[in-house]
Amino acid sequence: MKVFVTKDALDPYKEIMAFEREALPAGKHGGVVSFVGTMRDFNDGQNVKAMNLDYYPGMTERHIERVCQEAMDNWDVMDCLVVHRVGEMVPTDPIVLVAVWSAHRKDSFDACRYIINYLKESAPFWKCELTREGQKHWVEKNSEDPGVAKRVERKTA
């Protein structure tokens, strides 16, 4: 399992190929399911030009690793890779990569979906929109739930 957070531009498929070469025994996995999330154009607010994603170094990785471990415990998964971009990014930038290897594709799909649902809904990240005038606007979320209560929903979402 490998989880890392980076301020650098993310080349998701290069990461998948490198990890597969390094970490996966040849000829054992039947397939890999991956999700690559990309920053979309801003729908509300033409004035927004970029996003800054804040995180808690150490805690963010630890909690993502824990959810990857849950996925590996719940499904028959050989390995998984998560890379998350942080810092300032603009539309079309890849933000997140989740890749899950297994012998059977059903396990890969379920585990990959479980991990990305956690990342998108409950992982310790904070979005801040940056306007053309240089102003910051922290995205608010009406959730008191730091992630635990949503586990069951994530499994079926």
Place this chain on the structure above:
Amino acid sequence: MKVFVTKDALDPYKEIMAFEREALPAGKHGGVVSFVGTMRDFNDGQNVKAMNLDYYPGMTERHIERVCQEAMDNWDVMDCLVVHRVGEMVPTDPIVLVAVWSAHRKDSFDACRYIINYLKESAPFWKCELTREGQKHWVEKNSEDPGVAKRVERKTA
């Protein structure tokens, strides 16, 4: 939508990146779910050294395209790409790639799973194992169903 079958070695992530550059409008999709299937080591039969995958040129592509279209009709999907390797291949070779782009990840996951389930279970391909002694052994499948009856199961599998 792009579907093709090839006898050449498959570089799945190169195909995903090329298709995304050519076919997807920038900044509109929120993510892409992909499945890359790899040829595993042979479990039963140490004597098998390679596999030859036969197909029906024209019909195979047509039926895969139809299932991709079903996926695009059933889910909110922006585009999809399928590349399938045929001919002789050995363990660790990538065999199949399915990639689905959409604004919302749930649609990408469901559509990608739908398409790969069809490809793995019902698409017009025929597997032939090749032994070290140069003998061919066609894999038999006890199914009279050419693919239609399994549609509903595939949706939930």
Place this chain on the structure above:
Amino acid sequence: MDIKVRYFASLRDRMGRSEQQVSVDKEQLTVADLWREISNDPIPDTILVAVNMEYTDSSHELKAGDEVAFFPPVTGG
């Protein structure tokens, strides 16, 4: 009428060819009739048939220029 017949996978090996042109001097011809023109054996139970790349069955009425394919159950990719 002229029909193009194609065979795939183990059936190609069994028939000893991948395709053949069949000319039949009849107005009406089903897939089952066609099979009797090309083989003395009964049509194998498990064999699937496609006409013009669409799945069908042996009662299908053919027309001139059709492409008929016979093949074993597909194994998927």
Place this chain on the structure above:
Amino acid sequence: MDIKVRYFASLRDRMGRSEQQVSVDKEQLTVADLWREISNDPIPDTILVAVNMEYTDSSHELKAGDEVAFFPPVTGG
């Protein structure tokens, strides 16, 4: 006891700093007590707290050397 306090996202902007060392001359200290040492305002309703990178609540009893983080609800990545 010495406690390292960290702030993230909008709370960092509001507190005007990303972290601080707090020294408190007490044997017992909860997260709520700690907040009273660092701010005159009541602890905001929505603020989440983590001690040593694990989520907890304001009744959590701290020990020397703990790292306490305050932050708004996470938005996900």
